[in-house]
Amino acid sequence: MAQSMMRRIAMSNMLVMVGLTRRASSRSLATGKSLMAKKSKNDLPPEGEVTKSVFMSQSTDIYTNLALEDWMYRNMDFSKHHVMMVWRNEPCVVIGRHQNPWLEANVPFLSEKEIALARRNSGGGTVYHDRGNLNITFFSPRERYDRKYNLELIKRALFRGFGIKSIINDRHDIVVRDKYKISGTAAKLGRLTAYHHCTLLVNANKTDLSKALAKREHGIQTNATPSTPSPVVNLSDLDQRVTVEGLQTAVGYEYLRTPALHLEDGGDRQISKQRGFQFINPSEDWFPGLAELKNELQTWDWSFGRTPMFTVSRSFPVPSELLSPSKVYSATQELIISMTVDKGLINDVTLNIPPGLVESGFYGQASVITHLKGKRFTSEALTALQDAMLTRHTSGDVKKLDDKEQFVAKCFDQVVNTI
Template identity: 55%
Template sequence: MSLINRFMIVAKRRPQYNDFCRVSNYSTSSFNEKRNNPNDSITKSVFISQSTDVFTNLALEDWFYKNQDFTNHHVLLLWRNNPCIVIGRHQNPWIEHNIQLAKKRGIVLARRNSGGGTVYHDRGNLNLSFFTPRERYNRKYNLEIITRALYREWGIEAEVNKRDDIILKEKYKVSFHISGTAAKLGRPNAYHHCTLLVNVNKTALNLALEKKENGIETNATTSTRSPIKNLVDINSHIQMDKLITAIGWEYLRTKALVLEDGGQDLIQRQKGFQYINPTEDWFPGLDKLISEFRSWEWNYGKTPNFTVTRIVDVPTEDNKVHRFNLALEIQNGIIEEIKMKLPADLVSRDFNEDVSVITNLRSSRYDHEVMENIITAIGCKTVTLNTSQNVDKSNMIATQ
């Protein structure tokens, strides 16, 4: 029996919705009018992960991407995580979040397989992954499913901006993000995933995403910070379970290739909702993927090469102080080179101003404490430059 057949459950309960007025944006043609339409050959399922472990859910997402055939069956996977920071595939974790604070609060770091920026997850955040074959990848379609569900159930008029984020405008003086988005495109499959802020702990979010480490030079993708709102800030009646139901039914009632409402007739042809428990028994090879997503080599070692520079003062025996630039070159998260740029008055014509620092800390994994240990070991003192700016970061998030 195939995996999809094991998950099959037909939705027979007619969902209850509020009046839906945006008929100009919806086609309500009968499902039987176009029997030869390719939409008719594609069924849909809504899978809901029962795990709240970010590494398990990222592995589950990757498992579907690598193993499932979506030719005639599109899937929406819904999942939630315990508190965590999720960075994009090409990002540097040391500049994207406050590592020391996150560890202290038990907020884990995870690197996903798609690009884009950094996001904070907790149980108040809903993750949505839309799976299709590569040639049917359409993130605008997916995001419209979400905005239409919000309007149909609660009358919330959200928009999709040019960056494919879901935002709210109207009565607000600025646009607020309620969602971020990213994607993984391959052959034959693709997925588009996004977050939806329902009732996220914004205090924890702001603290965890606060940038602490400076002096890093890198070509890694950097996040864009944007103002955010929780959906409960807009409508206090929104609850996670009801939101999952509303989006799931909207997905099932919408035709597979076009944004047309097939109504109850189309819902009856779909494979409905299914709670799934991500385990090795159901998904052979999942444990290996979980281990890879949980590893230091993936979360930190996959960081694009970067250089960390500190300005330090070194006292001499004659009570003079010389100022140096201390630089660490990091490859795959490992310290490959430690260099000190000597002041011009200390460099003779026969020597380069850049000298290597000999220490057993070379070839060790980089973190903030390693830099401080090197500075202490060579008897230097860090020079603190005033580079702070008065920026209000309340209600801000680094968008995916």
């Protein structure tokens, strides 16, 4: 009964508001930028004068939705109008602003599966998205940012709509059955505006989620923000009635029936005061300047180049057949590759070549290192290494690496996580 009522109310609001949104978007949303530029502080009205909207993004592209989020944060005035945006994405991995993608994600798997990797503007940990996730962003003035209020709304919606009991832990995750995480959270607080966003697992592909975020041997040392692994569960595993669309309606309905600043059920009367559900088309026509924000988010320099400086060191036992046959070695002969990477570029590298490999004919470390500096920590560096080793050959007819050089290249390949 409750779900049926939610759908009727949500749909009635959609029908009213969708027709208004397109005509008003370019005018009212674009003017927000000039208004925000003039303000030095928020002039906040009483709670009763604040209206709410639920924006439903029509895009499933991660870069578009992150750009829309950033556009609204930069340009809109939320003093009298709070907004909850709901959005979904095709498969992707989203890292926090201060994280290391090579440490947090299985980059080779993402490349193989053509799963996008995106760096968002907020902090927090790494998450996997697909169309089985519901993503929610709460926008408000900085002074009225309240993460606990937002999470309580979601918690109430889960119970009111589906009878699912949950708790909010000390890390502001939403947890069910005492240990299973269904929602992680992050935020960005500016001078005037703030947003808090989270993702809810509804029926996400947990196999791809596990592989995309799999931790592997990497040898990375960094001060970048680490993610905290947690056991997860889909809400549909708890109750098969839960769908992304149904949850979107339930949370949106809970948001609209609740006053802006305190958790009180205002029911239909409160809903009637709000601006309702609105379909949003995140395009340049609706949001001038959106394309520029999206283009920046898609660049390698943003997704990987913004990574805090890190060092990586890996050691690899040298196969006996590559060592000098006339020598007997008392210790394991290991090739050690060490690098410092800044802004995603290699700025220092050391190849510690064991005596057994040198005595079997591998040499020329200085020329190899010279070719690697300034290269991206990707297959670009591997190509530079291979080219450097080829240039050492005295015979111009030699066009391929010998066994020892192939071994070094293979080890280097594992360090930079190429496939």
